[in-house]
Amino acid sequence: MTQKIAVLSGDGIGPEIVEQAVKVLRALDLSLEIQEAPVGGKAFDLHGHPLPTATLALAKESNAILFGAVGDWKYDKLPREHRPEQALLGLRKALGLFANLRPAILYPELANASSLKPEIVSGLDILILRELTGDIYFGSPRGIRTAPDGAFAGSREGFDTMRYAEPEIRRIAHIGFQAAQKRNKKLCSVDKANVLETSQLWRDIVTEVSAEYPEVSLSHMYVDNAAMQLVRAPREFDVIVTGNMFGDILSDEAAMLTGSIGMLPSASLNAAGQGLYEPSHGSAPDIAGKGIANPLATILSAAMMLRYSLNNSAAADKIEKAVQKVLSQGLRTADIYEVGTTQVGTQAMGDAVIQALA
Numbered sequence: 339m340t341q342k343i344a345v346l347s348g349d350g351i352g353p354e355i356v357e358q359a360v361k362v363l364r365a366l367d368l369s370l371e372i373q374e375a376p377v378g379g380k381a382f383d384l385h386g387h388p389l390p391t392a393t394l395a396l397a398k399e400s401n402a403i404l405f406g407a408v409g410d411w412k413y414d415k416l417p418r419e420h421r422p423e424q425a426l427l428g429l430r431k432a433l434g435l436f437a438n439l440r441p442a443i444l445y446p447e448l449a450n451a452s453s454l455k456p457e458i459v460s461g462l463d464i465l466i467l468r469e470l471t472g473d474i475y476f477g478s479p480r481g482i483r484t485a486p487d488g489a490f491a492g493s494r495e496g497f498d499t500m501r502y503a504e505p506e507i508r509r510i511a512h513i514g515f516q517a518a519q520k521r522n523k524k525l526c527s528v529d530k531a532n533v534l535e536t537s538q539l540w541r542d543i544v545t546e547v548s549a550e551y552p553e554v555s556l557s558h559m560y561v562d563n564a565a566m567q568l569v570r571a572p573r574e575f576d577v578i579v580t581g582n583m584f585g586d587i588l589s590d591e592a593a594m595l596t597g598s599i600g601m602l603p604s605a606s607l608n609a610a611g612q613g614l615y616e617p618s619h620g621s622a623p624d625i626a627g628k629g630i631a632n633p634l635a636t637i638l639s640a641a642m643m644l645r646y647s648l649n650n651s652a653a654a655d656k657i658e659k660a661v662q663k664v665l666s667q668g669l670r671t672a673d674i675y676e677v678g679t680t681q682v683g684t685q686a687m688g689d690a691v692i693q694a695l696a
């Protein structure tokens with residue numbers, strides 16, 4: 339059966355890096371129908387909107403979306419609803435992409451890139467799963483008003499609402515256990531149940547769901563402790579599942595343990611297993627068009643796409659092994675270059691990965 343992939347390469351380095359990932363997918367000779375559409379600033383220039391109707395329709399009818407990056411300095415003055423970043427928010431919302439998967443892997447060849455000592459971090463391979471469509475970022479009521487009562491009555495106050503409904507917690511918990519099953523059968527749920535009611539419900543429901551996954555061992559941790567453990571002994575984690583705000587912070591912390599933004603893929607999934615796959619970095623306008631961007635995060639995102647939305651773990655493994663191989667051959671783009679390695683450009687890196695697939 340042919341699977342359909344929407345390729346939305348976007349702005350800045352987006353087109354250069356996505357071209358490499360598409361090249362790798364084509365080299366695998368799978369039965370994929372690959373269709374491209376404009377998104378972000380480029381789409382605004384062409385159609386007056388960062389997420390044109392035709393692009394959204396293509397995304398909806400595809401099995402998966404391979405996304406580059408959006409944004410550029412030249413769009414900074416546009417009103418918020420026309421900013422390139424709105425395309426990503428629009429896609430997340432329209433497709434219900436509630437589960438954000440961000441692996442943090444430190445390749446042995448890049449051990450010096452980490453901000454932590456090798457004896458603490460070498461061999462790191464963890465997965466942070468962040469709920470993406472709920473929590474305090476979306477809860478209402480919210481606002482800034484004159485405080486009606488309390489010790490500061492009469493002065494301005496800002497307020498937000500942290501809110502999670504049972505089905506929202508349940509579905510992300512299932513994704514967490516399923517991801518743990520595909521890996522080392524170890525799941526750590528992160529919350530702040532000692533002070534937050536939302537977290538107490540979160541903890542209760544995750545514990546309930548765990549009964550359906552007897553082979554996965556579940557632990558709970560408070561978020562402040564998790565932040566500490568991530569820099570003290572990061573390898574003790576395998577899969578971490580957490581809410582939107584805690585996940586926002588912990589996933590950036592974990593990313594820095596690997597030191598190289600150009601290497602980190604991500605996936606955002608919905609209930610139907612449809613997903614949007616993109617590098618964790620942005621459009622890097624400072625290096626766009628120079629042919630020096632690192633395409634590996636995008637190529638690894640394509641591997642995640644094969645694993646999580648296209649049910650083809652074998653092809654995903656193949657890509658991931660090929661990436662390891664080019665690193666062990668000493669090939670590096672500028673962002674991960676160190677003395678003694680060979681510096682290559684975006685295209686050459688893509689070609690090397692294809693060579694290494696064989």
Ligand code: NAI
Nearest residue numbers: 407408409410599600619620621622623624625631632673
């Ligand atoms: P950025 O991730 O684009 O760049 C940060 C730094 O990392 C820059 O020095 C850049 O050259 C470098 N870098 C990033 N990706 C690289 C790669 N593949 N290879 C080599 N070097 C790489 O973040 P920044 O500068 O904060 O944002 C730039 C634009 O990207 C903004 O318009 C922002 O809104 C947008 N952005 C878009 C995202 C997305 O599409 N998902 C996510 C983050 C930012």
Ligand code: MG
Nearest residue numbers: 586587589590
């Ligand atoms: Mg963040």
